[in-house]
Amino acid sequence: MDEMRFDTKVAILVRDDLPAWQELNVTAFLASGIASDPELIGEPYRDADGTTYLPMLRQPILVFSADAATIATARARAVERGMRVAVYTAQLFSTGHDAANREAVAAVAAADLDLVGAGIHGPRNAVDRITKPARLHP
Numbered sequence: 001m002d003e004m005r006f007d008t009k010v011a012i013l014v015r016d017d018l019p020a021w022q023e024l025n026v027t028a029f030l031a032s033g034i035a036s037d038p039e040l041i042g043e044p045y046r047d048a049d050g051t052t053y054l055p056m057l058r059q060p061i062l063v064f065s066a067d068a069a070t071i072a073t074a075r076a077r078a079v080e081r082g083m084r085v086a087v088y089t090a091q092l093f094s095t096g097h098d099a100a101n102r103e104a105v106a107a108v109a110a111a112d113l114d115l116v117g118a119g120i121h122g123p124r125n126a127v128d129r130i131t132k133p134a135r136l137h138p
Contacts, residue, residue: 009127030119033086064134083122
């Protein structure tokens with residue numbers, strides 16, 4: 001198969017001290033935030049029997065593990081560069097729905113967010129620089 005090189009990159013940074021279930025939850029929520037951009041979504045899938053499946057992102061998502069300070073710095077740099085950013089804060093583990101999630105984030109200044117994850121979409125080289133201190137998730 002031909003490998004496709006994209007001009008942009010999708011990266012998800014997850015705090016390295018979370019239990020596995022929280023890592024997976026954070027990653028799923030952040031990926032859904034990135035997927036909210038209709039330009040990033042591919043075509044629906046269809047199997048040989050004609051069953052249609054939901055479309056997914058057209059490009060790979062790289063998942064990184066990082067400490068809280070690295071995630072906060074990556075979020076700030078991505079915002080400064082005008083990139084698309086999704087955030088997941090520790091408070092969201094105790095909320096039960098989307099409206100409560102938004103209220104929890106809105107109650108805290110950007111610099112004070114207790115980030116457990118961030119999703120970033122932007123130019124490949126810029127995302128590479130922003131995520132450099134993080135390591136690919138094992």
